[in-house]
Amino acid sequence: MTYCCALRLKDGLVFISDTRTNAGVDHISVFRKLYIFGIEGKRFFTIQTSGNLATTQAVIGYLKNQLTLNQEPNLYSVNTMFEVAELVGHTLRKVIADVTADTLEQSNYYCSLLVGGQIGEEPMQLYNIYPQGNFISATKDTPFFQIGESKYGKPILDRALSYDMPIDEALRCALISFDSTLRSNVSVGMPLDVLVYKKDSLNLPEGKRINESDEYFEKISKQWSETLKKGLQDLPKPTHDYFD
Amino acid sequence: MTYCCALRLKDGLVFISDTRTNAGVDHISVFRKLYIFGIEGKRFFTIQTSGNLATTQAVIGYLKNQLTLNQEPNLYSVNTMFEVAELVGHTLRKVIADVTADTLEQSNYYCSLLVGGQIGEEPMQLYNIYPQGNFISATKDTPFFQIGESKYGKPILDRALSYDMPIDEALRCALISFDSTLRSNVSVGMPLDVLVYKKDSLNLPEGKRINESDEYFEKISKQWSETLKKGLQDLPKPTHDYFD
Structure with a gap:
């Protein structure tokens, strides 16, 4: 499996991905x-x-090949983050259609993508692209x-993350989200790739x-374990009726 | 969906289950x-x-019907917790075999069960019974x-729970595990049923x-949110290389 997470905050974007792939537990x-x-000073995205x-x-x-051969449209020729998401979505749909031309088992070949970044003076965007090539974008609420x-x-993200949070605090929140996942599921594994993009820096x-x-x-990770253990001990004791 | 959790600790057993069932989001x-x-003073299990x-x-x-009609073996006639788990497992296998006699789609009818308790002077036991009717038992390690x-x-269970923990602290840990699940997934819902059994009380x-x-x-729940938010703020700030 995999775990990837991306945050679109007031002041920037945070991306974290693990690197483990597995085809069975004996093939990791x-x-x-x-x-x-991206192009320094003009556009950036992951x-x-x-x-x-x-x-x-x-x-x-395919996306890199388009850039190499200068085929249009490509990631550096489209005008907006919306068009980036469209291009990635179309490419994904095409890849899945090609490989499943002779089969009905499309879902074996599915993948999901997160695309986030900024182009010129446009606001930063973050998109979640489904295997069907359509997508949704992150908002202040989510x-x-x-x-x-x-x-x-x-x-931990549901509980502690908010759009207005300083980037470094949100980064810690996302790292703890990864730490929890790494501890509970061996299909997600180190090393992790982390990238922080500051708004309008391009x-x-x-x-x-x-x-x-x-x-x-x-x-x-160690401090968080202590925070949780101490936090549990500090919770008020259960009332008597729990033990009747 | 459902969320059920059971703990087998040095000093007792803790069981918590939610009560939400759904056949689609519009049928909850x-x-x-x-x-x-159980029989007061002799045997108890959930x-x-x-x-x-x-x-x-x-x-x-079926299990209750056996008791009503006094058919043997039944939950009050078997001798050990192991035999309780066997009886429950056999019953589950029989129910699934009956309903799927004319279909290959067994997995639509699957269920999983947790069985925990104590009989006489035997140690407390906790079993996880699979849809196939076989089962595993909890240990000090797990x-x-x-x-x-x-x-x-x-x-939170992976990180904070241990076999030697006082019951009331483990209960708080399990309640927080439920609170996290309730917040992140609407298919798990209130009210919750909680039961604490003290070792050898019968x-x-x-x-x-x-x-x-x-x-x-x-x-x-409220205090836990504050613990997490404060805990995140108290973590050391990310080093500079996160922002390069």
Whole structure:
């Protein structure tokens, strides 16, 4: 499986992806699932992928090939983030249609994508693209999307994340969401790819790779365990009628 | 869906079940999924159910019918908790075999069960019974089982629960696991049924039903939100390389 999460906040965008792929528990590999595109000073966006690895690599492959051969439309010729999402969605639909031309088992080849970024003076956008190629965009009410193994890490986002939060606090929230998922499900695994984009910067951040020996991640993971244990102990004791 | 959770601790057993059933989002009902059996001073156990409602009600129906008609073996005639689990497992397998005699679509009729309790001087036991009627038992290493919509509430149990924990603290941990699930998934819903059994008491606790207006649950839910938000703020700030 996979876990990818993306946040669209007042002050910027945060993207985190794991790197574990598996075809059975005895066939585990590391593949990057966070791809960065852009032109310094003009446009920046990432694509995060979850699902069939051949499908996701084909989608990225087609999109990069269009850029290499300068075929239009491509990721650097379209005008808006909406058109980026459309192009990615069309590409995904085409890849799935090609591979399933002779079969009805489309869902084996499904993948989901998150696309977030900014073009010129347009506001930042974040899209969740479905296997059918259609998509929804993040809002102030729902400032995050998850794809893949999303349930373990959803409660902390539901509870603590808000659109107006400072980026660094939201980043910690998303990292804890990953830490919870890593601990509860072995199909999501280190290293993690993290990328923070600051609103209107139009730069191309490199992002950071978190390995198992990452000191900061280890520190917040340990502190979070203590926070939860202490938090539970500090809750008021159950009333008597729980024990009748 | 459903969420049921059961803990087997050094000092006792804790059982919590939600009560929401749904056949589509426009067909939601309240059904109890935690059943209590026993003979005061001699044996006590609960059965928690998740999955096809007709299957789970048939299983409980057969088990009660055996008691009413005094057919052996029955839940009060078998000698050990292992035999209780076997009887429940056989009954489940029979119910599914009956309803699927003319179809290959067995999985539509699946359900999972948790059976926990104590008979006489035997140690307390907790079993997770699969749709095929076979089962596994909880251990010191893995002192809890979940059935149904289990992922949202698993991180807090993985992180904070241990076999040696005092019952009241483990109960708070399990209640928080439910609170997280209730917030993140509308297919799990109030009221909750909670039951605590103290080791070697061999009494038949009534258990408690938690409604939406329950003061204690509301209090710990609110305090937990504050714990998480404060805990996030107290984590050390991300290092600079996250923002490059």
